[in-house]
Amino acid sequence: MTEFACHRSLFAILAILALSTGCRHNEPTTVGTAAGDGAKRSFPTGFDFTALKQRVDWRAHVLASGQLDDSGKASVERGRALFAKVYTAQTGLGPFYNNTSCLGCHNQGGVLGHGVPDVTTHFWAGVYPGNDADEAKNPRLMPHYTLPGHAPFPMPANFAHSGDRLPPQLMGLGWIEAVPGEQIRAQPHLAKPEPGVHKEPMGWVPDKPEAARGTMRFGLKPAVGTVDEFIIGALHAELGVTSPNRAFDKDDDGVADPEIAFDAVVDLANYVALSESPARALPPEHAVGLQRFKEIGCANCHFGAFTVEGKATPQFYSDLMVHDMGPELADVQQMESSPPSYSRTTPLWSMHLNTGPYLHDGRAPTVEQAILRHAGEATKARDAFGALDDAAKKAVLDAVKNL
Ligand code: HEC
Ligand code: HEC
Incomplete structure (x- = not known):
């Protein structure tokens, strides 16, 4: 990845963009445990792609075999609780946020469901079209809420457009994560998008050789290839919760960063990815x-x-x-x-x-x-x-x- 792309990915406010590979180190970081007991232990960072790939392989195997061992089940249960956890100013919420829990947005018809617009809509802004290395021109997330006592979110001066995003449902996402990139690429596709040139029915594959499965597949504009990476972005962008996965993931809400331990991010990812798929036999x-x-x-x-x-x-x-x-x-x-x-x-x-x-x-x-x-x-x-x-x-x- 080029310096330019790194710069861009670091500053695009869509936090998941910041997970683009190539800009960070792979060394494990030492952070406190989830229990906050002061003990130190080593977690692989989110940019340790070897560990991430191993986890994705493990989940793919769990799904294909239908076998989840006891430690995997325990992780899923912890993730289930975290998904419903309501964050407060005392536990790391904000300073900018869109909701107080994952469940607050992904809930239509039940846990992990689609979002409904009134409470969940998500705003974006930016100068469009036109995207270059200038940070201010990049699309930015416009958080709905700011904790009391904090300056409002700094909207870019040249803000020109906004748009909404409805939260999608998250059931069974591990199956989407598990698909080998070569199978996605084997479908008819274009080498490169050519805006305005509609080569029906061809699509484009957001390739990323270093991604766990070789292509990106999460998000309307797929920026990441794994559930873990998307969740790190969601924690930051939607809840204002900092995680140990990104050296620069810090905020000034008065709660010590990182506000969630890496193991807990993995638990959330295991819960979302290994949840039951919504698929059913068509009547x-x-x-x-x-x-x-x-x-x-x-x-x-x-x-x-x-x-x-x-x-x-x-x-x-x-x-x-x-x-x-x-x-x-x-x-x-x-x-x-x-x-x-x-x-x-x-x-x-x-x-x-x-x-x-x-x-x-x-x-x-x-x-x-x-x-x-x-x-x-x-x-x-x-x-x-x-x-x-x-x-x-x-x-x-x-x-x-x-x-
Ligand atoms: C304020 C509402 C909101 C909150 C809170 C929220 N999300 Fe989301 N979520 C969204 C929206 C909107 C998208 C679609 C984003 C896109 O397409 O780029 C999304 C997408 C996702 C995706 C990708 C789904 C796919 O099919 O590509 C995952 C995974 C996810 N969210 C997990 C979480 C988790 C875990 C949490 C809690 C840490 C969370 N979200 C909190 C609104 C929210
Ligand atoms: C060229 C690819 C393509 C074809 C062909 C296509 N779709 Fe889609 N479809 C998409 C994309 C991409 C979206 C997401 C668009 C968006 O949300 O802006 C979508 C969204 C949808 C949605 C909305 C889903 C949701 O949860 O919001 C429905 C329903 C749908 N398509 C049904 C159909 C039907 C029925 C046809 C055939 C008449 C069709 N599509 C043909 C690509 C396609």
């Missing part, structure tokens, strides 16, 4: 609608044929690639891996649990509107859907709502 009455979904081209993007250790993954209804969705669906966030109009195909495997709204910022109140707002590489599929007669349209919609 048979929707087989015809699913067939139509494939015929009109939805499955060019919303389908995957992936295996982990030889075992088929649940069907994500996503190719885990990034596609040009046209200017209307562009997001304010712009980064190397995904220019504004490029977004990861949303996995539809939890549609039966998702009562909406839909699309990355919740702009579509219904599934039908979400489909009709597809453009760019999805234009042909959208138009084919629009051209169906009412009965066929209803069959597709009913199938999609039941995936």
Whole structure:
């Protein structure tokens, strides 16, 4: 990675960006234990990619084999409690934050569920289009809240646009993490995104050879390849909780940094990744609608044929690639891996649990509107859907709502 990219990744406020590899050291850091008992022990840092890869391999094996040992189960249980933990000013919340717990945002229909817009929306700002090494021009997270007694979040002077992000559901994410990058790359793809050039149905793969599975796959604009890395960013960006994974992850809220121990981050990641997937067998009455979904081209993007250790993954209804969705669906966030109009195909495997709204910022109140707002590489599929007669349209919609 170039110096330029490091600089950029360090300053982009989307904290997960800061996890880009290549800018940090790999040595273990010594930090206090989660118990805060003053004892010191060595944890591998988040940038110790050997340890991270081993953990991802271990989780892939747990999922493929269905076997989780007692220490793994204990880690998952600790992670479950952390996911629901409500942070306060005394325990590390802030100074800037969007909510007080993970569960506060990922909760529609139950723990780890989709987010609802009123409490969870997430704002972004930046000068768009146009992204260069100037920090002030990069997209920034606009936190909703500031702890009392702290100066307000310093918005960039040239703030020009903002956008929202709806929290996605997190069930079964370990399966998405476990897919070998070569399987994602084996699908038809472009070497490089060419904004405005819609080569339907090709997508782009945010490759990263040093990532645990070789490609990035989490987030609307995939910036990381592992659940652990995303969570480190979420802790910082959403809760204002600093972790020992980043040398520069410090804040001035009066609570000693890091505010969460690395083992606890791993517990959270194990809990999220090894949670039960939302996938279910499609009720048979929707087989015809699913067939139509494939015929009109939805499955060019919303389908995957992936295996982990030889075992088929649940069907994500996503190719885990990034596609040009046209200017209307562009997001304010712009980064190397995904220019504004490029977004990861949303996995539809939890549609039966998702009562909406839909699309990355919740702009579509219904599934039908979400489909009709597809453009760019999805234009042909959208138009084919629009051209169906009412009965066929209803069959597709009913199938999609039941995936
Ligand atoms: C203020 C709301 C909010 C809070 C609090 C929050 N998240 Fe999220 N989360 C989001 C949003 C919005 C996204 C989508 C971001 C994107 O696409 O770039 C997201 C995405 C994720 C993802 C990636 C999902 C995927 O499929 O790519 C993971 C993992 C995640 N969050 C875990 C957590 C954990 C663990 C916590 C607690 C430490 C947490 N989140 C707290 C709003 C929140
Ligand atoms: C070129 C790839 C592509 C094709 C083809 C495509 N989609 Fe999508 N789909 C996406 C992407 C990318 C998103 C995320 C867009 C966003 O949120 O801005 C998405 C989002 C969605 C969503 C919203 C999910 C949510 O939880 O917000 C639904 C529903 C959906 N697609 C259904 C369909 C159907 C039905 C078809 C066929 C008519 C189709 N898509 C064709 C790429 C595609």
